[in-house]
Amino acid sequence: MANKGKILVVDDDRLVLATLSHGLSQAGYDVIDTDNGDDAILMAREHKPDLALLDIRMEGMSGFDVANYLRDYCQMPFMFLSAFSDDETVQHVKELGAVAYLVKPLDIRQIVPAVEAAFASIQGRAQQVGAAHRRVERLPASNEPLAPTVAMAVGVLMHRHSLSRTAALARLNAMAEGEGRALADQAERLLVAVEVFAVSSGG
DSSP states (O other): OOOOOEEEEEOSOHHHHHHHHHHHHHTTOEEEEESSHHHHHHHHHHHOOSEEEEESSOSSSOHHHHHHHIIIIIOOOEEEEESOOOHHHHHHHHHHTOSOEEESSOOHHHHHHHHHHHHHHHHHHHHHHHHHHHHSOOOOOTTSOOOHHHHHHHHHHHHHHTOOHHHHHHHHHHHHHHTTOOHHHHHHHHHHHHHHHHHHTTO
């Protein structure tokens, strides 16, 4: 069966994890799995999966913590699988921007179609973003010199969030895309905001 994509599965229930991993592998996905949030982040950085399927409530880092990291630092889409469906949880899922939210218990025959739909959604978004990049601008390579304003904004992000140059540039670009702005415009706005904060705080 042709590989449909790579998915990271995270659940602290080993039986659920094994069931999900086996079922998704049988459905044609390349699956990597772990039972905790710390390892999930390490595996995401190393293997760069196309999608993460996260349990929400786990010992240590929660699925929300992992999702925050994947969104901000890896620009990686994710979906949640949880036994909880209270209003607060659902609201948090929406705020994080998950591509799907599934409530346990679920049969693997229900989960596979949901994952397939999520992959279809992700591919559609990628095509839209790719078209937007072709229309607007190409993100500079890691070894390319940056425009002065962009370089300053990247430096601010590197310092404030302990990021590498590449990660800081990716974060600035994600911010620009999120607000529909050019990279240079977003850099200018960030620098202005920093100056305003410095003045207001007496720095």
